[in-house]
Amino acid sequence: MIAISTVNVRFVVLLLLSWSSISSADATLNLEDQLRTLTQNYMQFKESVETNFEAKFHQVEDKNRQLEEKVIRLESKVQRLELVIALRENTVASKRVDPLTGRSSIPRTCREARLADPSLNSGMHWIDPDGQGVGDDPIYVHCDMTTDTTSVPHDSEGPMDVGHCADPGCYSKAVTYNASLRQMAALADLSGECHQSIKYDCFFAPFELDGIAFSWWNDKDGSAKFFWAGANTDVHTCQCGIDGNCVESFMKCNCDSAAPEQLVDSGVINDKEILPITRLNFGRTGQEYSSGVHTLGRFECTGQVAVTGMPTSCEDLWRIGHTLSGFYSVKGLKMVESVYCDFSKLPNEAGFQKWIGYDDVKSAPVYFYVQRNSAFNTTNVPIPFQISRLNIGNAMNLSTGKFTAPVQGTYFFSFTGHAQFPTSSSILTLGVGLYLNGNFIGWGVVEEYNTVNLQETPLTLQSTLNLQKGDEIWLQITLISDGVILFDNNDNWTHFTGYILEEELIF
Incomplete structure (x- = not known):
């Protein structure tokens, strides 16, 4: 413009x-x-x-x-x-272990993934069930975050025709999963429940006929299995056999029937100790009119094996997330035990746990050493003491002469004293007994025969006892002759000691 x-x-x-510039004429x-x-x-x-x-x-x-x-x-x-x-970060993360916790930075199950990040949506995710950086590579699985279900895909999920062949197991299909068997075994060990569905559409294609097995599947160890629903059993059966509603009541599977119609057997294998299914084998479909089509579900696991209280084994430690191999303290039957855990292995593998010994664990120290500095000859009452050399834990009451167990465990006690026989007699006796809650346990006894002059004789008593918390222990003179005393003239000849050997765990 x-x-x-x-x-x-x-x-x-x-x-x-x-x-x-121009003239008007030419303008x-x-x-x-x-x-x-x-x-x-x-x-x-x-x-x-x-x-x-x-x-x-x-x-x-x-x-x-x-x-x-x-x-x-x-x-x-x-x-x-x-x-x-x-993708590279996933691979690196799968091998990364937190040096403080010893745990892999990638979750081991879909449940752990959801707990770590509640915003995760259902779909394909990376997990690492064996949880060890040196273990098998992480696996890519489907996570249903609404049910905490981990599903391992495989290459045989869709309906597959077995074709026509007559011999037992003439059709054989290996199942390839998106995970190693080791990772799936670890997933099963971590989960509360695992299962796998299987379906077989059949027409004149029996699993078993006249006692001959024409079809079976192989478990994770390669063993042949002939049941098609439920838990591990050596009995050939299907879900209709378990429910008692097969098309022919005397049969264990619908497909075993000779009825001229299209039939189906479907069930769920729920024994996680033998899953996943690694191979499918079918036969007796040689006739043109015979047919068989199998459909295998994914290997699915849900829940978590609960570990309550103090761990009792390397397996408990592994289940709650430990992956750093080393020495650990675990709860034994009565005491704390020391074990070595090799978390590069799975719980069912040799060398996973090695027992080392017992840990000397006590919730509080308990030991005492008390003395008398004067003679004593009263019978059937606890012997009191005047001097405390040690009374760690304050379990020994000197004035009452009673020891009260502060915790349950095994205790050792020892008593030493002097008996004085001052008079002439044919037989003189002094017995000091050990009592537990008023019940006689045992005693130390000294006797003198034909005593003429004043004589002093030592007596001793030792005992090891299992005590409950609150149990009381004391000493008392239970047998004494005339003129005999538990002698002490301020030289501290009377000694009573005790201490806890082992404390028992109570949870």
Whole structure:
């Protein structure tokens, strides 16, 4: 628009100049010619300007479009790079172990994944059931976050025709999973329940006929199995056999029937100790009218094996997430035990746990050493003491002479004293007994025959006892002759000691 306005101004100026330079006689003719020429020039100039402007506009548009395409290509490359980085990060994360916890940074089950990140949606996710950086690679599974179900896909999920063959197991199909058998065994050990569904559509294609097995499947160890529903059994059966509603009541499977109709047997194998199914074998479909189609479900696990209280084994430690091999303390039947856990192995593998010994664990120290500094001859009452050399835990009451067990465990006690026989007699006796809650346990006894002069004789008593918390132990004179005393003249000849040997765990 600016260029066109300039042309108009120039046109007017030229017109005025033309009027001032020509004579009036030729004015009209010259003016018309000049106007015509000027108009043509103006139109050509205008067309040129518009053409150039439109060309430049299209050039700018082309450059803008090229830039947009380039940006799209770059964004696509970035997305591909992000995908590659994500896959690499998954691989690296699967091998990364937290040095503080010894746990793999990738979850072991879908349940753990959801607990770690409640915002996760159901779908395909990476998990690492064996949980060890040096173990098998992580596996790509389907997670149902609403039911905490981990499903391992395989290559035989859709309906598959077994074709026509007559011999037992002449059709044989190996099942390939998106996971190693080791990872699936670890998943089963961690889960509260695992199962796998199987369906067989049949027409004159029996599993078993006249005692001959034509069809079976192989478990995780490769062993042949002939049941098609329920838990591990050596009995050939299907779900209808378990429910008692097969098409022929005396049969264990629908497909074993000779009825001329399309039949089906479907069931769920729920014994996680033998799953997953690794191979399917079918036969006796040699006739043109015979047919068999199998459909195998995914290996699925839910829940978690609960570990309550203090772990009692390496397996308990593994289940709650420990993956760093080393020495651990676990709860034994009565005491804390030390074990070595090799978490590069699975619980059912040799060398997973090695027992080391017992840990000397006590909730509190308990031991005492008390003395008397004077004679004592009262019978059937606890012997009191005046001097405390040690009384750690304050379980020994000197004034009452009673020891009260602060915890359940095994205790050792020892007593030493002197008996004095001051008078002449044919037989003199002193007996000091050990009592538990008023019940006689045992005693130490000394006797002198034909005593003539004053004589002092030592007596001793030792015992090891299993005590419950609150049990009371004391000493008392249970047998004494005239003139005999438990002698002490401030020389501290009377000693009573005790201490806990082993504390029993109570949970």
